[in-house]
Amino acid sequence: MDIDYLRKxxxxxxxxxxxxxxxxxxxxxEISKSLxxxxxxxxxxxxxxYICMCQMRTLSAGLFIQKDFDDSAFTLASNYxxxxxxxxIDYSIPVTHPLINLLERTNMTYSYEDLVGIxxxxxxxxxxxETLNPSLIVPLIAKRHLNGILVLGERIDLGEGNIYSxxxxxxxxxxxxxxxxxxxxxxxxxxxxxxxxxxLKTKHYFFTILTDKIEISAKQEIPLSVLMFDIDFFKKFxxxxxxxxGDYVLTTVADTIKNGIRSQDLASRYGGEEFTxxxxxxxxxxxxxxxxRIRKKIxxxxxKYNGNKVSLTIxxxxxxxxxxxxxxxxxxxxxxxxxxYESKQTGRNKTTxxxxx
Numbered sequence: 001m002d003i004d005y006l007r008k009x010x011x012x013x014x015x016x017x018x019x020x021x022x023x024x025x026x027x028x029x030e031i032s033k034s035l036x037x038x039x040x041x042x043x044x045x046x047x048x049x050y051i052c053m054c055q056m057r058t059l060s061a062g063l064f065i066q067k068d069f070d071d072s073a074f075t076l077a078s079n080y081x082x083x084x085x086x087x088x089i090d091y092s093i094p095v096t097h098p099l100i101n102l103l104e105r106t107n108m109t110y111s112y113e114d115l116v117g118i119x120x121x122x123x124x125x126x127x128x129x130e131t132l133n134p135s136l137i138v139p140l141i142a143k144r145h146l147n148g149i150l151v152l153g154e155r156i157d158l159g160e161g162n163i164y165s166x167x168x169x170x171x172x173x174x175x176x177x178x179x180x181x182x183x184x185x186x187x188x189x190x191x192x193x194x195x196x197x198x199x200l201k202t203k204h205y206f207f208t209i210l211t212d213k214i215e216i217s218a219k220q221e222i223p224l225s226v227l228m229f230d231i232d233f234f235k236k237f238x239x240x241x242x243x244x245x246g247d248y249v250l251t252t253v254a255d256t257i258k259n260g261i262r263s264q265d266l267a268s269r270y271g272g273e274e275f276t277x278x279x280x281x282x283x284x285x286x287x288x289x290x291x292x293r294i295r296k297k298i299x300x301x302x303x304k305y306n307g308n309k310v311s312l313t314i315x316x317x318x319x320x321x322x323x324x325x326x327x328x329x330x331x332x333x334x335x336x337x338x339x340x341y342e343s344k345q346t347g348r349n350k351t352t353x354x355x356x357x
Contacts, residue, residue, distance in 0.1 A: 027055070028174055035182035039189045042263075048179045049081040052150060056164075056172055060153030062132060063140075064093060069187060074100070074149055076128075083132055083153060091128050093149065098122040103139035104146045109169045110137050111162075135162035138172055140180035147180040147187075195269040197247060198254035203276075206268035210278050210329040217280075217321055224321040225287035227277040228336040229257065229294075232313045232348045234273040245305045249312060253298060260294040276333065284320040284353060291316045291351040299349060313349035315340060320354075 031051055038044050049061045060082030064074040076091035085091070093099060098119055112134050116123045129137060135155050140148035152172075155162050164172075193205035201209075210226070217224045231253055238246040250273065257267050257275055266278040279287050295316055303310040317340025319332050327335075335354040343352040 024171060031175060032178050035178055039186050041186040041190060044182050044186050045079050052152060052175060053081065055175060056152055056168065057156045058135060058152045058154065059156060062151045064149040065183065086131055089128060089131060093125060097125055099126065100146055104141065107139055107141050109172060112137065136164055138176050140176045140183065142180035142184040147183045150176055198251055198269045200254050200258065200275065201266060201268040203268055203270050206266060206276055207329050209266055213278060213280055214321055214329055218323050218326045221323045222281050223283040225279040225282045225284060226319050226332050226336045227279065227287065227291050228317045228340045229275040229314050230340055230344065231273040232315055241305055241308065248305055252303065253314065256298050257294055260290065260297060287318055287320060288351060288353060291318055295351055315343035315348045316351040317343055318351060318353045
């Protein structure tokens with residue numbers, strides 16, 4: 001074979017390799033920009049799954065994360081794309097599982113078979129991965145701490161099956177590192193804006209988001225409503241049963257409120273035993289129905305504390321933003337508070353709409 005031909009062939013291969021590396025570096029830069037400008041954890045997870053599926057040419061992907069820093073397990077929950085989930089399976093890995101230490105210590109990619117072979121007797125519990133038909137399992141490491149476990153599904157068949165080259169494994173680890181940093185930043189932001197007892201957002205964060213949504217509502221002429229809740233006779237819980245009972249009542253009400261609204265809405269602990277909810281793209285009639293549903297749910301709870309039956313009701317005030325007569329976020333909350341005061345003065349355990357009178 002002609003030596004010049006071999007040289008040319010080698011040069012062509014090297015040039016193509018360099019060009020691909022440059023292209024991949026540019027891709028990593030774009031991925032970094034994309035992830036670093038977002039602080040919403042759900043949006044970040046969706047982006048990570050989409051990016052990894054595209055870059056690694058897989059048909060599915062899932063991400064196990066800790067919802068909170070102190071969670072006892074990494075959970076898949078709804079963080080997946082293209083995967084067939086068995087509702088009867090608990091897709092979670094305890095933080096005490098030997099897998100967690102292995103991934104943190106090595107920061108390497110593994111196949112499911114690799115992990116079973118390495119962990120051997122300690123591999124019990126990894127069956128949740130097998131049901132997802134993984135082609136590769138990737139740790140997300142930030143500051144030497146595991147922030148998530150990425151599971152890549154079956155690859156699009158280009159003649160290589162589920163085989164990953166060393167270069168591809170290095171590339172996915174680079175993406176995973178950027179993803180881990182983004183998740184860590186989002187979780188720190190979430191901690192800073194969340195009331196630790198009730199797990200609802202703080203008053204300051206509520207006003208920040210409400211202000212932004214009011215601007216959008218004004219421009220697009222979209223309705224927006226605010227609910228303000230107050231626990232009736234809250235002081236009696238602390239005085240009769242102690243502050244632990246008061247905390248129990250607060251968390252119960254907070255959970256009920258949070259479970260009674262949509263993902264596009266926002267609930268906050270306004271202060272003490274008061275809560276606020278922003279209902280985006282919701283007019284007064286729809287907001288009233290939501291408020292009444294939550295109120296009736298709380299009134300119907302059969303609570304017990306240390307063997308004692310606990311009766312619980314809430315009063316609610318409702319105000320609605322009108323794009324034809326715009327007001328500030330503070331004014332809208334004041335209107336809801338005024339309506340709440342009327343509920344308290346006229347019998348409690350009811351919802352009152354702000355009338356402006």
